[in-house]
Amino acid sequence: MLRRQDVGHRVVVRRIVGVSQNRTLYTDALGELVDLTETDLTLATAKGTLRVPLREVHRAKRVPAARRPPAAEVIALELAANDAWPAPIQGRLGHWILRAAENWTGRANSALAVGDPDRPLEAAIDAVTEWYSALGQRALINAPLPLAAPVNAALDARGWGARPLTLVQTASVAALAGALPKQDLPPVELADDPGDDWYALVAEHKGTLPATAVRILTGPAEVAFAQVRDADGGLLAVGRGAVTGPDRWLGVSLLQTAPPARRRGLARHVLRELVQWGAQHGSSRVYLQVEERNTGAVTLYGRVGFTTHHTYLTREEPV
Known part of the structure; x- marks a missing residue:
């Protein structure tokens, strides 16, 4: 069986899925072990995240790692994402970044555990x-996997909790341009500063937006707020793009559609315009962050060419 030190490594799990004609049936799963508890293990596989009860595990072992992005690339992307979602209060612990923003979003209120904490x-x-x-x-630590596997293991030993696994997904601007054809929909408007109804639609998903949230959203030097309106001026969909880092990463966030306007392709419509805007600002690669349990969004992004670059867990200090 697997042990805590296997978290962050590539493993294969043979799972019992049933019995037929007195014969036990098995299926195999290959992926990165992102969590291991007394009752379950969690794998990040090519098809998504898979949780397996330990009672169903017949065999499991570590296997040679597939190609994964170099640590330096993961760190560079995480730093670009930090610049795109800038917490107003920040401190340093060696290379680790301590971030606080009145508890608005985990990203802006967690220590980013990349590099050497000195x-x-x-x-x-x-x-x-x-x-x-x-x-x-309450202390939170953002631990990218597999880069911060030792951090996760140490936090496990201390009894820290974990929020749902987040996928950091990437795609090239060129690939997205081919996968996102122009649609016959109301035009996407891009603004440097969103209006009150833009914030109101975001608040339906993110909760009440304090002044700190506005500072985070408008903080990057190169940021665009997308919006689509109907003929009467009603807001149908929104999105946000920010270009940051030496590699000019385009970070896409807050793609949201008003409930009455869903299933019309508006999310793709907004994404297309943000990608074009990013290209005009020197971006060749795009990233976004999505919880693996948000299957609808993960499916949408997969269809247009996004793949998982790495994952992270937001760890919570015990109460």
């Missing part, structure tokens, strides 16, 4: 906890 791991976790405690916040 002290032993256990001491680094203690320092993170103390930093957030001084702000009156």
